Amino acid sequence: MTRASRFDYDLAVIGSGGGAFAAAIRATNLGNRVLMIERGTVGGTCVNTGCIPSKALLAAAEARHVALDASGRFAGISTSAAPAQIAELIEAKRSLVESMRAEKYVDLAADYGWEIRQATAVFAGTAAEPVLEITSLEGSSGRVSAGHYLVATGSAPWVPPIQGLADVDYLTSTSAMELDEVPESMLVLGGGYVALEQAQLFARLGTKVTMLVRSRLASAEEPEAARALMGVFDDEGIRVVRKATVSSIRTDPANREVIATAAVSGGQEEFRAARVLIATGRRPVTGELNLDAVGVRTGDRGEILVQDTLVSTNPRIWGAGDATGHREFVYVAAAHGTLMVENAFNGAGREVDYRHLPRVTFTGPALAAVGMTDKQANQSGIHCTCRVLPLEYVPRALVNRDTRGFIKIVADADTGRILGITAVGKEAGDIAAAGVYILEAGMTVDQVANLWSPYLTMAEGIKIAAQSFNTDVSKLSCCAA
Known part of the structure; x- marks a missing residue:
C-alpha cells in the first residue's frame, strides 16, 4: 500500500508557530501532503505574544528612555519625554502583529497550499497506529491519520504554587502586553530573560519596579553579566532584591495593592x-x-522526550520547539521543524547541535552570549583561560557615551581555541552573531586578534578582547591593529 493511499496526510502538525511553519514549508517543498491544526490564533507565541509584540514595546520604551537620558549623556543636547500613552502603544503593537501574522503565516500557508484547521487535536488509536481526533471550534469532530505527526504546541507562562496567588489579579508576560495603562508600581518575580526585559520595559515607561529574584539576574550566564545588569538597573531606578523567596501574595482590600511576603537574608x-x-x-x-x-x-x-533527531518514543511522532523543553528561541523551533522533516521523510539522521547556539536578552544594553561560559568549560574538564574587556576600551562605546558592560572570551588554555563569548552592551546580539562564526570555524584567540575589524563598531570589541590575552590594551592607540 502506498503512503498516499494509506494515510489521509503525510504530515499532521499540531501548532502553527515557527517550528510548525518551518516543518510545513519543508514538507510541502518535498511534495508531501500537510495538515496543520491550530486551536488558537495562527502564528504561535513569537508573532502573537512573544518576540514581536514584546520587542516592539521594548523599542518604544527605549526611545522614551533615550529622550530622557540624552541630556545627561551628550553635551549640547536637551530633550524631554511626556508620559507614555500605553493604550496607543498597545494599539500600534497589535497592528504590527496582525500585519506580520497575515503576511508571514496565514498568507504564506495559502501560497504553499497546505490546509490549516482551526480545531483542537488529541491523539487516539494505538502506539502502532496513532491517529488524531480533531474537534472544530464549532463542535464537529472526526479522525485523521498521517504518516508522521509533529507536536509543535509551544509553551505558556508557568505560575508557581505561591500561597494566595490564585486570588490575585497577577500579570504574565502575555497579559502584560495588553495593559491599557502604565502601572504606578510593579513587583516582578523572576530573574531570567523575560523578567529582565519586562522589568526594564515598564520602568522605562514610568513604572516603579521591584524585582524579587531567587538567586541572581541571568543566573545561567556569566556572573559578570549579572553585575553589569545590576548596575544598569540601579541607574534606572529598578530595585533588585536577590535571594528572595516569595512565600505568599495577597491583595490589600483597603487600597487594592498587591503584597508579597518573601524570605530575604x-x-x-x-x-x-x-x-x-x-x-x-x-x-x-x-x-x-x-x-x-x-x-x-x-x-x-x-516536555516531549525526544532524541537528538527530534523523534519521540513513538517513531512516527516528533517534537519541535518549546514543546520539547529545549532552548526557548523561535530560531531553535524553526531549525527543529526543518530538521524533523529531513529525518522523517529523507532519512537524514541529522541531530540538533546546540554547541554554538547564540542567546540574547533584549535589555538596554543587551546581554548576549554564544558557546560555553567559564563555569561550563571548567565543569567539562577543560583547562580554560578567560579575559573580560570593559567597554571603556571599545572606541564605539566611548563615542556612544555608554561604556556600561563588557566582552568576555573563554578560551582553551592549551590550544587557544575560543570556546565562548559573552557581552553586555549596545548591539551585543550582533557580537554574539559574529561569535557563532568564530566558534564554528574553531578559531583561536591569536587568529581573532589578528583579523581585520572595522573601526568604530561594537564588533571590533571581540578583536580587542582577543588582543587582551597577550597585550595590555590600555597601551594601544585608539585604532591600532
Whole structure:
C-alpha cells in the first residue's frame, strides 16, 4: 500500500508557530501532503505574544528612555519625554502583529497550499497506529491519520504554587502586553530573560519596579553579566532584591495593592505594588494531547522526550520547539521543524547541535552570549583561560557615551581555541552573531586578534578582547591593529 493511499496526510502538525511553519514549508517543498491544526490564533507565541509584540514595546520604551537620558549623556543636547500613552502603544503593537501574522503565516500557508484547521487535536488509536481526533471550534469532530505527526504546541507562562496567588489579579508576560495603562508600581518575580526585559520595559515607561529574584539576574550566564545588569538597573531606578523567596501574595482590600511576603537574608519582608508580574519561566503545552495513549513519554514539566533527531518514543511522532523543553528561541523551533522533516521523510539522521547556539536578552544594553561560559568549560574538564574587556576600551562605546558592560572570551588554555563569548552592551546580539562564526570555524584567540575589524563598531570589541590575552590594551592607540 502506498503512503498516499494509506494515510489521509503525510504530515499532521499540531501548532502553527515557527517550528510548525518551518516543518510545513519543508514538507510541502518535498511534495508531501500537510495538515496543520491550530486551536488558537495562527502564528504561535513569537508573532502573537512573544518576540514581536514584546520587542516592539521594548523599542518604544527605549526611545522614551533615550529622550530622557540624552541630556545627561551628550553635551549640547536637551530633550524631554511626556508620559507614555500605553493604550496607543498597545494599539500600534497589535497592528504590527496582525500585519506580520497575515503576511508571514496565514498568507504564506495559502501560497504553499497546505490546509490549516482551526480545531483542537488529541491523539487516539494505538502506539502502532496513532491517529488524531480533531474537534472544530464549532463542535464537529472526526479522525485523521498521517504518516508522521509533529507536536509543535509551544509553551505558556508557568505560575508557581505561591500561597494566595490564585486570588490575585497577577500579570504574565502575555497579559502584560495588553495593559491599557502604565502601572504606578510593579513587583516582578523572576530573574531570567523575560523578567529582565519586562522589568526594564515598564520602568522605562514610568513604572516603579521591584524585582524579587531567587538567586541572581541571568543566573545561567556569566556572573559578570549579572553585575553589569545590576548596575544598569540601579541607574534606572529598578530595585533588585536577590535571594528572595516569595512565600505568599495577597491583595490589600483597603487600597487594592498587591503584597508579597518573601524570605530575604534570613528574615521576612513585605513588598507592595499596584501590580505583580509573574515571570518565573515557561512550561510546554502538551497536557491535553493524550500522548500516553500513543506511547509518547513526557518529562516532569510536560516536555516531549525526544532524541537528538527530534523523534519521540513513538517513531512516527516528533517534537519541535518549546514543546520539547529545549532552548526557548523561535530560531531553535524553526531549525527543529526543518530538521524533523529531513529525518522523517529523507532519512537524514541529522541531530540538533546546540554547541554554538547564540542567546540574547533584549535589555538596554543587551546581554548576549554564544558557546560555553567559564563555569561550563571548567565543569567539562577543560583547562580554560578567560579575559573580560570593559567597554571603556571599545572606541564605539566611548563615542556612544555608554561604556556600561563588557566582552568576555573563554578560551582553551592549551590550544587557544575560543570556546565562548559573552557581552553586555549596545548591539551585543550582533557580537554574539559574529561569535557563532568564530566558534564554528574553531578559531583561536591569536587568529581573532589578528583579523581585520572595522573601526568604530561594537564588533571590533571581540578583536580587542582577543588582543587582551597577550597585550595590555590600555597601551594601544585608539585604532591600532
